Amino acid sequence: MKRSIATVSLSGTLPEKLDAIAAAGFDGVEIFENDLLYYDGSPREVRQICADLGLGISLFQPFRDFEGCRRDRLARNLDRAERKFDLMQELGTDLVLVCSNAAADSVGDRQILLDDLSLLAERAGARNLRIGYEALAWGRHVNTWQQVWDLVREIDHPSLGVLLDSFHTLSLKGDPSGIAQIPGDKIFFVQMADAPILAMDVLEWSRHFRCFPGQGEFDLPGFLAPIIQSGYTGPLSLEIFNDGFRAAPTRANAADGLRSLLYLEEKTRERLVQEAAPAASLEPLFAPPKASDYKGIEFLEFAVDDNQGAQLTHWLERLGFSKAGQHRSKNVSLLRQGDINLVLNAEPYSFGHNFFEAHGPSLCATAIRVQDSASALARAVAYKGQPYRGLVGPNELELAAVRAPDGSLIYLVDQDEAGNPLYESDFNLATAHTGQGGLKRIDHMAMALPADSLDSWVLFYKSLLDFEADDEVVLPDPYGLVKSRALRSRCSTIRLPLNISENKNTAISHALSSYRGSGVHHIAFECDDLFAEVSRAKAAGVPLLDIPLNYYDDLAARFDFDDEFLSELAYFNVLYDRDAQGGELFHVYTEPFAGRFFFELLQRKNGYAGYGAANVAVRLAAMAKSRTGAVRQAKL
Amino acid sequence: MKRSIATVSLSGTLPEKLDAIAAAGFDGVEIFENDLLYYDGSPREVRQICADLGLGISLFQPFRDFEGCRRDRLARNLDRAERKFDLMQELGTDLVLVCSNAAADSVGDRQILLDDLSLLAERAGARNLRIGYEALAWGRHVNTWQQVWDLVREIDHPSLGVLLDSFHTLSLKGDPSGIAQIPGDKIFFVQMADAPILAMDVLEWSRHFRCFPGQGEFDLPGFLAPIIQSGYTGPLSLEIFNDGFRAAPTRANAADGLRSLLYLEEKTRERLVQEAAPAASLEPLFAPPKASDYKGIEFLEFAVDDNQGAQLTHWLERLGFSKAGQHRSKNVSLLRQGDINLVLNAEPYSFGHNFFEAHGPSLCATAIRVQDSASALARAVAYKGQPYRGLVGPNELELAAVRAPDGSLIYLVDQDEAGNPLYESDFNLATAHTGQGGLKRIDHMAMALPADSLDSWVLFYKSLLDFEADDEVVLPDPYGLVKSRALRSRCSTIRLPLNISENKNTAISHALSSYRGSGVHHIAFECDDLFAEVSRAKAAGVPLLDIPLNYYDDLAARFDFDDEFLSELAYFNVLYDRDAQGGELFHVYTEPFAGRFFFELLQRKNGYAGYGAANVAVRLAAMAKSRTGAVRQAKL
Structure with a gap:
């Protein structure tokens, strides 16, 4: 699928955001109006920056408080729309997000809503532009996707379609399953946001606590699955209002955003497979190698200097560990008890830099037991993890590894029924276990x-x-x-x-x-x-x-x-x-x-x-x- | 009134909290159970620390989930109460807060509640201890002060009384006015907490967002007034669960707590005067000198060095200010435009320390026009503000001043119909205004x-x-x-x-x-x-x-x-x-x-x-x- 993100989801100025979005690997971007207003360059310049970065502008948003507005304001609101249509044409995008009217003085009469939206669709259509109409959870009269679809279906104008946002449906405990029955080409755009479940005002919840898919508690695969079943082929976009994201490092956060969409796609694919969906419908969804079954932690490795190493060894021995081996070529020792293996590494440059110098005595690697390390590594890389290849001495086993977010390593170690050959290969092992610990x-x-x-x-x-x-x-x-x-x-x-x-x-x-x-x-x-x-x-x-x-x-x-x-x-x-x-x-x-x-x-x-x-x-x-x-x- | 605070309101270990509470000038303290559990000293030692600090222990809290508990747990719950009574006697306090049962499996049958609370009152009475029964806003069956009073009145036991907490009533938009009809001696304790108005789960709101009176949006004088009218003469106590307070500087926050109670008392007194309450009932409430009417800012004073002073003067002149005077004896100049007076102070030790060195070019004093500076200063001091007396040269006016929380000064300057004599006394004034600014x-x-x-x-x-x-x-x-x-x-x-x-x-x-x-x-x-x-x-x-x-x-x-x-x-x-x-x-x-x-x-x-x-x-x-x-x- 095409993957997109709204500029409001990230910290920084508009060029900083666009740069990070492109670097993360997104295909498109939603331009949030305020980001444009605060930017000291014309819409045409923004269009050029995006083009240079290889980013499509998937939509412009939001256009608020239109349908059902006070009758004496309708003409002025249509003028306002025309001004924004001008801007969209300069930006080079054909789609605008129109969110349902939240004004206290707006009216909910169905015929008025139909008339207003028809008028807007006409105006947009005259310029080959399109309206994606979205139900805000706090819309005054329209706050469900069902109401939006009812109006869109009735109006039946090629320039008017449904815009779906997972937050607005799931925050109200709405049921997304019926979305599968909407013709896919009538869904113009899909925004995905997760959130923790909070018992609070829905507007505040939406404005401050949204997060990337997989970071919250919503059933997002349950929302996306019927959208895929509808035949929707447009972009999947992130629109995240989050206080923390407003200050988070822009590039790292954009990378997390893309990863969250990949994860959502994998989980949605699993859901659709369970529901015996046709294979062709799964096609656009990300499909990494399956995750391994894990069998616990194989070993932990600590970065130490000689002095700290001796002290830590003394601590561990008093906890019942015993020295079980010394590395054949490196200043690395192995302590063991039960199924626990602890490696104390006093080699200064084991990890490409001196981890001890940088962090002091600390955990520098965690080795986890997997069923197929090659596949586990391929999965990590598919998810844009950073693989690691260490310096391997003669007779040493090379272990698959990926960097954790703090730069420490996660080794992916093949599980062996008869114990793990890596110790025999790398260490001179003590002949007998002497530890008394349980x-x-x-x-x-x-x-x-x-x-x-x-x-x-x-x-x-x-x-x-x-x-x-x-x-x-x-x-x-x-x-x-x-x-x-x-x-x-x-x-x-x-x-x-x-x-x-x-x-x-x-x-x-x-x-x-x-x-x-x-x-x-x-x-x-x-x-x-x-x-x-x-x-x-x-x-x-x-x-x-x-x-x-x-x-x-x-x-x-x-x-x-x-x-x-x-x-x-x-x-x-x-x-x-x-x-x-x-x-x-x-x-x-x-x-x-x-x-x-x-x-x-x-x-x-x-x-x-x-x-x-x-x-x-x-x-x-x-x-x-x-x-x-x-x-x-x-x-x- | 006696003023108290619950240990849970402050950051730190129990001794740190008690130390700060005494230093702030509170009379008593509520010992929150967890603070005691985590403290590495016996209840008897805590009693001694409080005695040495001159603090009474006004109550021990909380005792939870008692009345209406599952019948097979009643005996065990009574044992639990006896253990806590032992602890109270070691602490040397006679009052325990019992909050209404919030357990999903508790029962609300009135007779059972009456029986359970009677039993507990009997057990407490046998040891000369007292039960303050409080309605939690999220109590399963009892969540209003009216229900609490109904049960307490019916049981009519000298060891059982009402405990009131402003949050639990005001968060549910309850009406406190009827509290005036409770006999004052049947109210055993009063807790005051403010909070911002938040549309969220009331338990989360209570646990994380309470604040000191005057910092939130509740009508606390409207809650305290009927309590005073009831004839209640016990302590006024702060019980503030606030995420920020858990990490705030302990002494400074305790001082804010006491100030907030004084402020609440003043505002409650005003309310009672409006309601024509008997003068005797106002007696226990804090009564500082009345605040002044203010007539704007007289001058702003900036700390600068010579170089920055010249630069700032240049900025201000371009904004239409003109140099209106030079101090008679100090390196201080005056710029004026309209009703605006700006003082640039390049004396290094004007404020007891070198403000410029400490802060760079910055505002060091704000002078506000008051009707009676002596009374305004007395009020600030009654509220435990830190008064300031500067170095006054010959022929200089001495200005009343109080320190702002950041150490800058707030001068309290008497308003004079004919302009302010302080400039004539301290400055050689320019004869004519030359500025063109508007x-x-x-x-x-x-x-x-x-x-x-x-x-x-x-x-x-x-x-x-x-x-x-x-x-x-x-x-x-x-x-x-x-x-x-x-x-x-x-x-x-x-x-x-x-x-x-x-x-x-x-x-x-x-x-x-x-x-x-x-x-x-x-x-x-x-x-x-x-x-x-x-x-x-x-x-x-x-x-x-x-x-x-x-x-x-x-x-x-x-x-x-x-x-x-x-x-x-x-x-x-x-x-x-x-x-x-x-x-x-x-x-x-x-x-x-x-x-x-x-x-x-x-x-x-x-x-x-x-x-x-x-x-x-x-x-x-x-x-x-x-x-x-x-x-x-x-x-x-």
């Missing part, structure tokens, strides 16, 4: 991200890796709010809670400021007997995050625990949560390593599926105290 | 503020100076959003639009980053004939902000102007707006002076009362272009 696997890995990058990360994982995203939760830190949204591979073998904070003194913001970018916030290891693991760790001297006794008093009020058990929880600083189905979580946190990221040990019982959100606030408060404890104690 | 008066002065300080400024001007605040408007800059809220003296002789932006590349944020704090953004001068003034200014070489021609094409589509008039508007870069009543605004902007603040010349016709909000977007776009024009032109 940690089994990586349960989840939480990231701290810059506040304005969450939507971009969500879209990255959803599209390139076909992950799912849980709903956002908002959690209180003593110094502000933290927002968390968890990404999960299907079957949940990989879980990545992403955390942001707009407040500068929260734990998340402190983590970020030390990374100068995004970074791992904590890594959670699962075990079968938390008390055994935590008592071993405590005995080995692992510094555990201290939880206030008042927390345990409250547990006593909330749950039927005997005092002895509560004392044990308190002694080991174990946090507890129980879900509505009786699933239970026991978990404990370490103090941060090098002031940056920390480890969590956890045990899930009876199918507990969450991350202990009920305990995040007490954990964040304990972390704040641990950061500033000495200062504060001295002050009191 | 600028008449300062129409408004717009400020750029850090994003999180707007509410604090609004409260400052409302309370100390009794200004009014217009509703907030949101305006698009090419690189983000700008929010603007105008403060006005009654009768509108002084107008101060305050602007903030959370996005770092907007015009407002650029202005701020150059000030390292807040600062003047533009100063608007009114005249009777804009075209005469602008043509004089243009001829004198004042650089005017260039407005794109596309703007004028759109004016042509919107209004019935002839081409000649449009050409004149465009030639002089004049912006135009018309309101619904036919009021008209003509205005023009200069380029910024020294990259910081700029001037506006305007003419109002037919009672136009706004600030040309319709034209702000094109102005901000033009400013962005002016900032970065050269770079961008080179790139294209």
Whole structure:
């Protein structure tokens, strides 16, 4: 399909926007009137800029408050339309978006609406221009696509067609399925916008909270599928009013926009296949290689220098890890426990630049187990991911990899029933495992991200890796709010809670400021007997995050625990949560390593599926105290 | 009245909050349960901290989901209550907030509610504790104060009383007037919260958007007046859930909280006087000296160094100002035009520190005309404003002054029918006015503020100076959003639009980053004939902000102007707006002076009362272009 975006969706001046739209790979652009008004060049110059960039101008928008206007204003409104038609002809576009009248003094009499729209269609037709008529969700009398189609069908003028916008239908919980019955050539244009589900005034919701497809909660494939079935062959365009987008980096955001359309097309294709739609109708939709089934995290790789490497090794050994190998040719070591592989990389230029210099001790790569790494990489590249080829020494395996949004690597590692040959090929492995620890696997890995990058990360994982995203939760830190949204591979073998904070003194913001970018916030290891693991760790001297006794008093009020058990929880600083189905979580946190990221040990019982959100606030408060404890104690 | 605040209203750890609450001058504190849970000290220690700070613990809160709970949970819930009663006794408070049950599976049968609340009152009474029962706006069965009072009256137990929260009533558009009929001793506690009027889910609204009294749009005096009339003598407490407050500087925000209660008391007193309430009932309410009537801005004072002073003088002379005086003993000059006095102060330590060094060329003082400066100053001090006494030389008038939130000064200058003697006393005045300019008066002065300080400024001007605040408007800059809220003296002789932006590349944020704090953004001068003034200014070489021609094409589509008039508007870069009543605004902007603040010349016709909000977007776009024009032109 042709892919388009409205200029209002991006930050910057009109030339900056057009430049970014072309660079992202869009075919066309909707010129939003205000962007033109504020631009210090003529419409003809804009036309030339677009032509030079290879962008079509798919439409001009919006033309407001026309049909059913006060009768004494109709002539003036038609003059206004003619002036805008002049402008469209200078711009070189033949389509204008006319949105339904939202004025309080407008009238809804059907015959008047028919007359007004006929008149406008006549005027447009006389110049070979076309009107796309759209129902605003807050239109005074016309606010559904069904009403729009009723009027368009009745008027039956070649210059008047339906313009569809997913937001205006889905925000009112409208049913798009009947769109399939509209003749495709009567649909002149389609705008796609996603949004989080918010219980608020629909106009405010639309003006400030729209987002790219896949970033919100609307069923957009359910909206697009009947449009494809109608036979519509025009462009698919993004029209996103979003406060964050108004300030977001223009090129990066435009690239996200294009990726979101590709993702929407793939998901719509899947929907149409389920509904046994004719193969020919699927033709225009993007079809990347299918995503892999994932089997968990193969290894995590940390960038360290020698000193930090030794310290991190010491921490991990106290957590029950043991040194399992040394790289054959590089300053890289392997630590293992259960199904967990951690690689400590002290080579300065492993990733094309010195990751340690740039970020300090941090996660530089995540290797995930896939069924077919070539296909997984092809999918990532189809979604405009940046593939990575590392320096491979003799006898080393080359791993498929793609860059995450923060520049770290995601290795795509073929799953092997008998374990993974990559360690044998690259490492001199220790002959026997000596570790005593009972940690089994990586349960989840939480990231701290810059506040304005969450939507971009969500879209990255959803599209390139076909992950799912849980709903956002908002959690209180003593110094502000933290927002968390968890990404999960299907079957949940990989879980990545992403955390942001707009407040500068929260734990998340402190983590970020030390990374100068995004970074791992904590890594959670699962075990079968938390008390055994935590008592071993405590005995080995692992510094555990201290939880206030008042927390345990409250547990006593909330749950039927005997005092002895509560004392044990308190002694080991174990946090507890129980879900509505009786699933239970026991978990404990370490103090941060090098002031940056920390480890969590956890045990899930009876199918507990969450991350202990009920305990995040007490954990964040304990972390704040641990950061500033000495200062504060001295002050009191 | 006793004044209190809930710990949830502030940022930080529990000791930080208590410290700030005491420093602000509150009498008591509501301990929010989570703050206690996350605190690493016993309830007894918290009691001691409060005692040492001279703070009473006015209540413990909240106890949730009790009355009408599932019958199989009642015994467990009573146990839970007993545990919390233990905790209250350790804390040393006798009052607990019990909020109405919000659980979906709770029951609303009146007899069950009566039985459950009776049982709880019995248990509390046995320990000499008291229950304040509150209707949550989203309570499942009980969500109005009328229902609460009905149950409390029926049970008639000395340990059970009504707890009122303004948000829960006003968010549902409830009528508080009947509260006057509740016996005052049956009201156990009163919480006051303001909020902007938002069309959204009431729970989300409550959890994230409450603000201090006077910062929002609720009629809080209308809520408090009947409470005073009931004979209630307990504390007035703030319970503010606000995302911004969770990260705001703790001490400054607590001080704003106390100021907001004083302001609420003054406004409630005025309301009660209007309603002819008995004088004795007014006794407990704060009564500062009345605010002055204001007669406009007497002068503006800029901090400059010699070089900047000469440049600014040159700018102002081209705008029609003339040098009218030189200070008798200081490096300070006076420029005048019409009723406008501008003072350029190049003395390095005029304000106790070098304002120029700290801020660069900027507004350091605003002098406003009052009827009685001593009373105006007393009022500001009663509202905990910081008075300022400058260094006064021989024969100099000493002016009453108070510090604005950014450290600049607000002089309170007595209005004199025959002009102001301060210029004669301090300046060697020029004998004759030589200026040709037709600028008449300062129409408004717009400020750029850090994003999180707007509410604090609004409260400052409302309370100390009794200004009014217009509703907030949101305006698009090419690189983000700008929010603007105008403060006005009654009768509108002084107008101060305050602007903030959370996005770092907007015009407002650029202005701020150059000030390292807040600062003047533009100063608007009114005249009777804009075209005469602008043509004089243009001829004198004042650089005017260039407005794109596309703007004028759109004016042509919107209004019935002839081409000649449009050409004149465009030639002089004049912006135009018309309101619904036919009021008209003509205005023009200069380029910024020294990259910081700029001037506006305007003419109002037919009672136009706004600030040309319709034209702000094109102005901000033009400013962005002016900032970065050269770079961008080179790139294209």
